[in-house]
Structure formats: structure tokens, C-alpha cells
Amino acid sequence: MNMRNPWPVLPIVAGLASGLLTGCGTQSGGSGGDTSSVVLGMSDDVLATDPASGYDPGSWLLFNNVFQSLLSFPKGGTEPEPDAARECSFTDTRTQVYTCTLKDGLKFSNGDALTSEDVKFSFDRMLKIDDDAGPAIMFPMLDKVETPDAKTVVFRLKVPDATFPSKIASGAGSIVDHEEYEADSLREDGAAVGSGPYTLDSFGDDEAVFSVNDNYRGSAGEADNTGVTLKFFGGDQKALKQALLGNEIDIAYRGLTAADVSDIQRSSADGGAEVVEGSSAEVQHLVFNMDDPVAGKLGVRQAIAHLIDREALIKDVYEGTADPLYSIIPAGVAGHNTAFFDRYGARPSRAAAAAALADEDITDKVKLTLWSTPTRYGPATDQELKAIAAQLNASGLFDADVRSVAYGQYEKDVAAGKYGVYVKGWVPDYPDADNFTSPFFGKGNVLSNNYTDTAITGTLIPRTAAQSDRTATDADYAELQNIVAEQVPVLPLWQAKQYAVVGENVYGLENCLDASTVFRFWELSKS
Numbered sequence: 001m002n003m004r005n006p007w008p009v010l011p012i013v014a015g016l017a018s019g020l021l022t023g024c025g026t027q028s029g030g031s032g033g034d035t036s037s038v039v040l041g042m043s044d045d046v047l048a049t050d051p052a053s054g055y056d057p058g059s060w061l062l063f064n065n066v067f068q069s070l071l072s073f074p075k076g077g078t079e080p081e082p083d084a085a086r087e088c089s090f091t092d093t094r095t096q097v098y099t100c101t102l103k104d105g106l107k108f109s110n111g112d113a114l115t116s117e118d119v120k121f122s123f124d125r126m127l128k129i130d131d132d133a134g135p136a137i138m139f140p141m142l143d144k145v146e147t148p149d150a151k152t153v154v155f156r157l158k159v160p161d162a163t164f165p166s167k168i169a170s171g172a173g174s175i176v177d178h179e180e181y182e183a184d185s186l187r188e189d190g191a192a193v194g195s196g197p198y199t200l201d202s203f204g205d206d207e208a209v210f211s212v213n214d215n216y217r218g219s220a221g222e223a224d225n226t227g228v229t230l231k232f233f234g235g236d237q238k239a240l241k242q243a244l245l246g247n248e249i250d251i252a253y254r255g256l257t258a259a260d261v262s263d264i265q266r267s268s269a270d271g272g273a274e275v276v277e278g279s280s281a282e283v284q285h286l287v288f289n290m291d292d293p294v295a296g297k298l299g300v301r302q303a304i305a306h307l308i309d310r311e312a313l314i315k316d317v318y319e320g321t322a323d324p325l326y327s328i329i330p331a332g333v334a335g336h337n338t339a340f341f342d343r344y345g346a347r348p349s350r351a352a353a354a355a356a357l358a359d360e361d362i363t364d365k366v367k368l369t370l371w372s373t374p375t376r377y378g379p380a381t382d383q384e385l386k387a388i389a390a391q392l393n394a395s396g397l398f399d400a401d402v403r404s405v406a407y408g409q410y411e412k413d414v415a416a417g418k419y420g421v422y423v424k425g426w427v428p429d430y431p432d433a434d435n436f437t438s439p440f441f442g443k444g445n446v447l448s449n450n451y452t453d454t455a456i457t458g459t460l461i462p463r464t465a466a467q468s469d470r471t472a473t474d475a476d477y478a479e480l481q482n483i484v485a486e487q488v489p490v491l492p493l494w495q496a497k498q499y500a501v502v503g504e505n506v507y508g509l510e511n512c513l514d515a516s517t518v519f520r521f522w523e524l525s526k527s
Contacts, residue, residue, distance in 0.1 A: 036526040037227040038506065041243050043235050043255025043375070049203055050187045051174035052126040053134045057254070057427055057517070060171035065210065065228075065521045067174035067194035068218055070100045070119065070153070071165055073516035075523065078431040080169035083218045084114065084195065085153075088165060095160040095468050102151045107215040108177045109199040116147035121178035123155075128184055135172035137439075137446070138429060141465075160466035166430035197223055197522045207231050210521065224508060224525035235375040244273060244501055250526055251509070252501040253519065257379045258319040264501055275501050278513020281330045282496040283436070284377060284425045286370075286388070288489055290450040292420035294368060299360030301488035303353035304421075305344045307395050308388065310493060317384045318494070325492040327481045328436050332515060334470055335433035335477035339485035340492060350395045357397060368392070368400040370421050373410040377425035384493075385423060414448050424490075431515045433477050434465060440490065441480070451489035456480055 044061075048054030051063050064072075070088060071080035082088065088100040106114035123145050130136045141161045146154040157164065167173065180193040190203040197220045198210040211227040231249055233240040241260045244252045256264075264273050286304070288295040295301065310324035323331065326341035344352070357366065372385040385402045392398035405413065414422055424447065428435045439446045441456045460480045464473040484490065498513040511523035 036225060037229060038225050038251065038521075038524045038526050039229045039231060039249045040251045040253055040524075041231040041233055041240050041249035042253045043233045043237060043240055043379075045232060045234065046203075046208060046230070047133065048186075049190055049192045049200065050181075051122075051135070051171060051176065052129045053131045053186050054171070055133055055135045055137075060517075061230075061519050062192070062200070062208065063171035063174045063194075064196070064518050065198045066192050066196045066200050067171075067176065068106075068114075068196045068216075069169055069171075069173035069175065070102075071169035071173070072219055073169055073431075073518055074219070075511040075516075075518075075520060076514050078515055080165045080430075081219060083169075083220075084119075084175060090162075090468070091154075095162045095164070095466060096157045098155040098157070098164055100153045100155075102153070103217060104151075106195060106217055108180075108193055108195045109213045109215055110177065110180070110193055111215065112177050112179055114175065114177075114195050115150040116153045117150070118178050119153045119175055120145040120147050121181075121183065122173075122175045125176070125181065125183050126172070129186060131186065135170075135429075137444075138167050138170075138172050140444075159462065162468040162470065163430065163432050163434045163465060166432050166435075170429045172429065196220075198228065201227075205232070220520065220522045223522040225521070228521045228524065237379050244503065247503060250503050250506045251524070254500075255379070256499075256501060258321050261499070261501060273501055273503055275499060276509040276513065278498040278510065279332060279515050280496050280498040280513070280517070281333055281431055281436075281515050282425065282427045282498070282517075283325055283330050284423065284493045284496070286491040286493060287422050287424050287447050287449050288451075288491070289417060289420050289422075289448075290489060291417060294366065295420035297360050297362075298487065299356045299358075299362060300366055300368075301491070302344075302356040303366070303397060304392065305340065305485075305488050305491055306353040306356060307348045307350070307392055307397070308491065308493070309348050309391055311346065312391070313384060313387055314494060317380050317387050322494040322496050325495040327492060328440065328484055328490070329433045329477060329481060330436065330495045333428075333431060333433055333436065335474055337478050337481050339478075339481040343482075343485045348391065348395070350397065353395060353397055365397060365399045368398055368421060369419075370400060370402045370423075371410070371413075371419040372402055372404040372423055373407045374404050376407045376410075377423055381423060417448065417450070427517055428515075431517075432470065433473065434461075437461060437477070437480055438465070441484070447490065449489055451487075453483055453487065456483060 044058040046058035047056045048059045068084045070085040072083040085100040086103045091097045091099045141157045143156045143158045177193045192200040197216050199213045201209040208230040212223045243249045290296050326338040329336045370385045372382050382404045389400040392400045460476050464476045467473045505527045507525045508523035512519045
């Protein structure tokens with residue numbers, strides 16, 4: 001998802017994994033069984049209910065449950081499968097024409113029939129509005145959408161893109177009712193009309209209420225609850241923790257610190273709340289502004305890469321809750337390598353850092369400010385940046401400090417090029433290496449760091465995008481990652497795990513936390 005609108009990257013306490021129980025959060029509910037509603041709390045905000053605008057984790061959580069896409073990611077899977085579509089396929093040999101046939105009997109929650117007209121309207125509308133906080137940035141390759149009949153949708157692409165099915169399976173592919181939305185403006189009443197498993201009954205500052213959509217016809221099947229209430233805690237981790245311990249919510253999803261989770265485990269030793277963990281491809285990077293007079297120097301960036309101790313960050317700041325990340329494409333995603341490990345090693349090297357600075361004729365301490373924002377990329381971000389500054393200063397080569405700015409101002413300043421070094425988190429739109437490379441290093445990249453490399457933009461990204469056999473892209477992705485490791489426009493720090501903390505008699509969480517990043521309301525149950 002676009003770094004212009006950030007995703008909190010909040011790792012699970014991995015050190016607790018060996019002590020996790022296997023009852024509350026990990027037992028599946030019966031099919032269509034439970035009559036209870038579930039209350040879910042999270043510290044993220046839902047920034048939009050209109051899928052032409054929202055491009056953040058909270059909004060996509062809503063979209064994935066209220067709206068339907070032609071394709072969707074099955075639980076535990078990373079290959080898209082039909083949802084609103086009966087079948088989809090590329091219908092030319094260059095992955096430039098993609099055709100879908102809709103299922104019979106599709107309806108929106110208001111009873112309106114869902115046809116190919118609605119699919120075309122949804123994509124045309126998203127691209128026409130082109131909201132700065134929306135997902136239109138994902139579809140520069142889309143030329144036009146055609147509807148030869150009520151059940152057939154034809155996507156014609158400007159360039160080959162083998163990842164197009166994954167893109168339309170994401171929240172960006174949400175289908176809206178053309179009778180309920182304006183073609184050229186966003187819906188601002190907080191309502192939503194989709195054909196997904198749930199309807200949005202109400203949406204306010206403090207909570208959103210969802211009920212099961214009886215008109216839903218798709219791959220999710222029958223819901224294991226009667227509805228979900230989503231409580232918003234606005235970044236207040238303490239209030240989220242207290243709500244869980246006070247049985248005001250059934251699930252705390254995102255936002256608890258490592259210390260909070262440890263405390264919950266200790267206080268619930270005799271039963272009650274437990275931690276449920278899942279896989280994730282969420283990552284965090286330091287980003288370097290290539291036009292900055294200090295961070296723009298290759299030797300400075302390489303010196304920082306030689307001095308960062310990821311293992312210490314994981315141990316001291318995150319209490320063992322994340323994994324060190326040594327490349328742009330995270331572990332578990334095809335195409336991953338360890339380019340930064342191979343180039344800079346795992347342990348800090350003052351001698352190598354000093355040599356990199358000497359190559360730039362830098363002999364004095366490098367004065368540097370690391371810019372942070374306190375909660376958007378996780379509750380320990382400021383602490384982490386201070387630890388990085390301390391590592392740099394301990395070498396005697398840097399005079400680094402940290403400044404933390406509220407998110408709204410932070411994003412404006414990043415876009416304006418005011419920061420030399422700053423932190424960004426990334427939650428993928430879809431689990432493919434393309435989503436960790438094209439948005440960062442392609443034309444019009446979302447990092448706002450003024451980095452371009454002609455080999456990456458002119459050859460590697462177009463060639464990997466056109467390759468329908470994704471395993472055949474490994475060599476190109478390795479070359480891309482090696483270029484990035486040498487030039488260091490970004491410095492990968494760590495890869496997170498998803499987690500949730502659940503109360504007693506809550507089930508199904510294991511089906512909501514996987515690399516697809518789809519949180520599936522319909523899998524939750526409570527007895």
C-alpha cells in the first residue's frame with residue numbers, strides 16, 4: 001500500500017510464540033454456526049469508506065469485508081481465486097488483455113443486481129477521481145475496461161502486466177454499485193454499498209458496525225458470526241489494552257506494544273486473553289533523500305548501512321518480535337534475496353563505514369537528523385530511531401539526533417523534500433515481489449526520495465511485470481535488489497509478523513492473519 005498513506009507495522013511478540021496456547025484464538029468456529037457478534041478493537045483509523053479513496057490498512061480491512069472484487073485471496077494463499085467472477089484469464093499471449101466472466105445472481109447489499117457495468121464503473125471512477133489518498137496509483141497500466149455483455153468484463157492494458165490479477169484481487173479492485181456512487185466525486189456520507197460478506201450499518205468516530213450481508217454470493221461462504229463491531233482507539237495503546245482486559249472488546253488487532261502483550265500474557269496465565277500470531281510481509285525501511293546535501297552522498301548512506309545493527313534493534317527495542325530484513329523483498333515472497341547482508345554483513349563495521357566516508361573525503365563527524373513519526377509505523381518507532389542514532393554515534397563517525405513529528409506534518413514535509421533520512425513502513429497490496437519494487441523504484445515512486453535508476457525503471461521492472469511465470473523473475477529481482485543494496489536509496493530494517501490478542505471463547509483468528517493481509521470477518525466466532 002502506498003507510503004503516502006502509511007501502514008502501521010506492528011510486530012507480534014515472537015518471544016511469546018513458544019508459550020502460546022492453542023485454544024481461544026486458534027480453534028476454528030463451526031461453519032455458519034455461531035449466533036454471536038464479535039467486537040474488534042484496533043489503534044488504526046479507517047480513513048475512508050469509499051474504495052476510490054482509501055489506501056491504508058484500516059480502510060482496506062473495511063473494503064475486504066464490505067465490497068467484493070472479481071478475484072480474492074483465499075485464507076493462507078497468495079494466488080488469487082475467483083470471487084465475484086466465475087473465471088478470469090489473460091486472453092492474449094502478452095498479458096495485455098484480461099477477461100473475466102461474472103457469476104450468476106450477484107447482488108449488492110441493497111438488492112441491486114451486480115453486472116459488468118458496475119465493474120467498469122468502479123475502475124473508471126477510481127481512475128477518473130485519482131484521489132491522492134486512493135489506489136489509482138496501482139493501475140498506470142490500465143488503458144480501458146470494456147463490457148461486451150452484462151456478465152463479461154475485458155481489461156485492456158497499455159503494457160503487459162502479469163501481476164494484474166493480484167492487483168484486482170486487492171482492496172483496490174472493490175466493486176461499487178453505479179446507482180449509489182457519483183462517477184466523478186467521492187462519497188462523503190460515511191456509508192458504503194457493496195456486495196461483500198458484510199454490510200456497513202453505521203460508521204462514526206468511535207466505531208463501525210457491520211452485519212452479515214444476506215445477498216452475498218462469493219468464495220467466503222457462510223459467516224461464523226452475526227456481525228462485527230469495530231472499535232477505534234486512535235493510536236491509544238493503553239486504552240486498547242484496558243478494553244481487552246476489561247472484556248469491552250473480544251479482539252485487539254494492531255496497536256499493542258511488545259510490553260503490553262507480555263503483560264497481558266502474565267496477567268492471563270490462568271486463562272483468558274492469548275496472543276495469536278500469523279505470517280506477514282510488512283516491512284520497515286529507512287529512506288534517504290537523494291537530493292539532500294548529506295544523505296545524498298553515497299558514502300554517507302553506505303556508512304550507515306555498515307553501522308546498523310538490526311539484531312540489536314530487534315532485541316532491545318522490539319523484544320524479539322520481528323526479524324531482521326536484509327533486502328527489499330521480504331522473506332516468504334518469491335524473489336527474496338539477502339543483498340544487504342551480502343554487501344554489508346550482519347555485524348556493524350566501523351572500519352568499513354570509515355572507509356565509505358573517506359571515499360567521499362569526509363573526515364569530520366557527519367551531522368545527521370533522523371526523522372520519525374510517533375505511532376503510524378508502530379508504537380516503538382521513536383524508540384527505534386533513537387537506538388539507530390545511538391548506534392551511529394557510538395562509532396564516533398556520526399553526530400545523529402532524532403526528531404519526531406505528528407503524522408500529518410510528517411507526510412507534508414517528506415513530500416516537500418525537507419528530510420534527509422526518514423522512516424517508512426509498508427504493508428503490501430498483494431503478495432508479489434512487484435509490490436515491493438515498482439512502488440519504490442518505478443516511475444513516480446511513492447517514497448518521495450528523488451531516486452531513479454535507468455536499469456531498474458527501463459528494463460528490470462517492465463521485464464518482471466510482463467513475465468507470467470513468476471518463478472522466472474528471480475534473476476531480475478536479484479539484480480534489482482543488488483543495485484539497491486549498492487546505491488542504498490533505502491535501508492531495510494525489519495520484517496514484522498501479524499498478531500492479535502483475543503479474549504476467551506473467540507475463534508478463527510488463525511484464518512485472518514496471513515501474507516495476503518486480508519482480515520476475514522467471516523472467519524471469526526464467539527461462544
